[in-house]
Amino acid sequence: MLDSIQKHLLEEVADLHSVPEGAYNIRSNGQLESRNTTANIDIITKTDKSGIDIKIKDNTKNESVHIPVVLSKSGLKETVYNDFYIGENCDVTIVAGCGISNCGVQDAEHDGVHRFFVGKNSKIRYIEKHYGEGDGTGNRILNPRTEVYQEEGSYVDMEMIQIKGVDSTNRTTIAKLKKDAKMVVHEGIMTHGGQKAESSYEVELNGEGSSADVVSRSVARDDSTQIFSASLIGNTKCNGHAECDAIIMDKAHVVAIPRLDANDVDAALIHEAAIGKIAGEQLIKLMTLGLTESEAEEQIINGFLH
Amino acid sequence: MLDSIQKHLLEEVADLHSVPEGAYNIRSNGQLESRNTTANIDIITKTDKSGIDIKIKDNTKNESVHIPVVLSKSGLKETVYNDFYIGENCDVTIVAGCGISNCGVQDAEHDGVHRFFVGKNSKIRYIEKHYGEGDGTGNRILNPRTEVYQEEGSYVDMEMIQIKGVDSTNRTTIAKLKKDAKMVVHEGIMTHGGQKAESSYEVELNGEGSSADVVSRSVARDDSTQIFSASLIGNTKCNGHAECDAIIMDKAHVVAIPRLDANDVDAALIHEAAIGKIAGEQLIKLMTLGLTESEAEEQIINGFLH
Incomplete structure (x- = not known):
């Protein structure tokens, strides 16, 4: 059973107030908390390393998979490998995310490696949220690596949000697109205090007619540091657009x-x-509409990031 | 005396059909060809290395300096250091440029290091053109390094053009701007055949109210390669804009x-x-206006680069 801190983390990273519908795999403090599979979506624990394989059958439509991770123990450091094998002609939503509550003095770190193998003409919406909280002096560290391999005519829409409270993050996303594949990425990152965030994208447009639209928006407060790099490589007739606003x-x-x-x-x-x-x-x-200066700032930042 | 090839190079790089007015220093095949100084602009041959010091007195207005270089010998390789000391409250035009005609089998290379020390409230217009020609198999190589140090309230407008015929170039430009200094750069590069061009800018906006506008336009034809990098560093209240279109x-x-x-x-x-x-x-x-396809291309390219 999840305690109230863990439940709060789940809400923040996966908008989950209760057990989700459809397939899910909830990981808490390094262990499987609960799992559900459906007729079309199977979730299998890897035997060679920590992590899961998510297998989605051809023609699976209007289904979702939730795989949130919550950490509420100081000193826990884990690397998890999750592979998504998505069949052809699917239309599914995948919600990942990691919440860390660190009230201790040791660092808590979750490094997730997500690989997406997206079948022909499949459509994926992927939402990933990262969140940290806790009064401890231990750092909350998240280093996600995301790899996306898109078959012909596939469409991937990714929303990757780091809400707040993550002390150090090194985010790497690579993608390789075949003919007529399309990728849309929206990244939003907020850093505060002495936080550091580094994010890099490398999108290879290898198939004729492929396209990518990568938009990163970030807010850096206090003494925080952000480094954003985005590389678009056009190897054929293709369209690429990248935008980073901070x-x-x-x-x-x-x-x-x-x-x-x-x-x-x-x-x-x-x-x-x-x-x-x-x-x-x-x-x-x-402010003329009645907000204080900090309320006004907050509203502008929220509008900008979402 | 310049021969007809050298005169043609001079026309290409400095728009010079005859001896220029004002101060000038014409360098041909590694040697001084001719020089003129004025009451306000002195040109002194360096004694420790190859190159010249150009000294411009305070309050010099509406004067110009031409310092073109022409190379028409295969196998000649030279590095030249030219330093411009520009006083306060000046308004001067400086025209540099290098033309190489290489009909031989050995490489011809000119590496120019130009440093500009721009005094308070001075205004400089700097034009640099690079051009190569000749049927030889020897390469025409130009590696310019430009350093610009701008005092308070100074204004530097640079036009740096590589017209054609340069087989290999590695262009580096750095600038450091003090309070209210302003820099405007317009770079235009065309490469063709198997040519390689690399160009990098690093502009530090160190003084309050300083600003930089760097626009690079390039055309890459045939099997040529171009790498353009521009770094704007804002260390204070400042404005920076960089644009690279290819x-x-x-x-x-x-x-x-x-x-x-x-x-x-x-x-x-x-x-x-x-x-x-x-x-x-x-x-x-x-083409509907009567141009052939290649004439139309030529016209679009010229409009784009200039």
């Missing part, structure tokens, strides 16, 4: 390093980046 | 790696990049 506050430090690599005359690649503070006019407008 | 043709390869580094809450940094081929509609429009 709001900088207080004494924060933000670095954005996009990279466009066009290897084909029919590769069309675009990048935009902007770093700046919250516009004064926006703050004043909200 | 037209890719044939089997060319273009990489753009901008970098925004915001170290201050009042640093506003923006970047845009786009790589793509010439739009079909643009070609068709010009």
